[in-house]
Amino acid sequence: MRFARLDDWLRWLETQHPREIDLGLERVAAVAKALNISLSMPVLTVAGTNGKGSCVALAAAILSAEGYRVGTYTSPHLVDYNERIVIAGERVADAPLIAAFAAIDAARGEISLSYFEFGTLAALWLFQDAALDAVVLEIGLGGRLDAVNIVDADVAIVSSIAIDHEAWLGSDREVIAREKAGVFRAGHAAVVGDLDPPKSLLAYGREIGAKMLCRGHDFSFIDAGHQWQWRGVGAGGEAIKYLDLPVPRILLDNAAAVLQALQYLDLAVSEASLRQGLALASVPGRCQHFVVNGVDIVLDVAHNPAAVVTLRQHLQTRPVSGRCQGVFAVMADKAIAEMIGILEPCFDNWVLATLAGNGRAASAEYVAALLAEQLIEPVDVGGTVAESVERGLAESRPGDRLVIFGSFFTVAEAMTYLSAHEGFALNSAMAGRGNTL
Secondary structure, three states, rough: OOOOOHHHHHHHHHOOOOOOOOOOHHHHHHHHOOOOOOOOOOOOEEEOOOOOOHHHHHHHHEEEEEEEEOOEOOOOOOOHHHEEEEEEEEEOHHHHHHHHHHHHHHHOOOOOHHHHHHHHHHHHHHHOOOOEEEEEEEEOOOOOOOOHHHHHOOOOOOOOOOOOOOOHHHHHHHHHHHHHHHHHOOOOOOEEEEOOOOOOHHHHHHHHOEEEEEEEEOEEEOOOOOOOEEEOOOOOOOEEEEEOOOOOOOOOOHHHHHHHHHOOOOOOOOHHHHHHHHHHHHOOOOOOEEEEOOOOEEEEEOOOHHHHHHHHHHHHHHOOOEEEEEEEEEOOOOOHHHHHHHHHHHEEEEEEEOOOOOOOOOOOOHHHHHHHHHOOOOEEEEEEHHHHHHHHOEEEEEEOEEEEEEHHHHHHHHOOOOOOOOOEEOOOOHHHOOOOO
């Protein structure tokens, strides 16, 4: 075995492939074949620009409430790599991950694999021997050429379609939608959560003979505030309705898509388990509230315009009595100016952080210039994320709010800092319904 420690494996994986993102299935499928990977349990795959993480979390919560053993694979992680692979409610330990990486390394021969491809194969390798009843997989990027798509999904969800990752997926929703539609399979359910799906998505699904289930046509929901209603169709074509459902800590748009997908997963789920899953499901770093010394801290990985619209709506429907500051650090390839414009009404002050050592990140000075172009002030350049959070807290009083957002990296650094902060505690009653992944 090449390494005995997970950290050593992860550092090595980061250097093994010439490109960080290298879409395509040929290499990863060849190694999967060499490993004899074959999943025999029902598989739900989730693609989309935003909402993927919440769909995975809710599906797993509902299925687990029914007593099923569920495996989930998500990316990226926030703090620990082990977050990506969860088996029966438990994050995978270091030892199984190391064994999976070693098996993949031995099986790949001369085939070069990316960091993400190694991780995807590790998840599948672990799932096949874990006696699971169901697997829920999150697409990392796009759909058609994402490594996860070597698995034929029994049911696929496309949660939403917006502009993001233009360098790989294009800057046109029709083009992006066609890539995401690649997770659909002939004869299997394809659940579309986007209320305005591009024509290319629907056309491809119909062309291959997928069972298209579209929000607003085949399923829908009514938000009644403290409870909600859902209607959809069962696998036999029968009409189904759930009334007075508990409001989950994720967007109802995504919850509605999950409820429809589960009707077709060939696993019986009672209404009691559905309600329990809705009440329990949550996703770290998505409109997540914490309280430190009376200051409401909101963590959100929102990193594209569609996601920050959701964040803005969440903040505006939950106002605070005091000032609101935004701690912001983002990747340089994002639509930063548009994101700023969307959130400008929410903040009394912006604190711009630097993601040190991250070559993809926009500098605080560059973001400050974009804010100046929109005549937004006051603006502070706060150093690292930890230093910026510390500065924001020092300038806050009970009743104020500090919103930390812009990237998984931003939220991860903030979580690491806050976890060591005296008085840091999750205020579960404040956990928001907004979700940005």
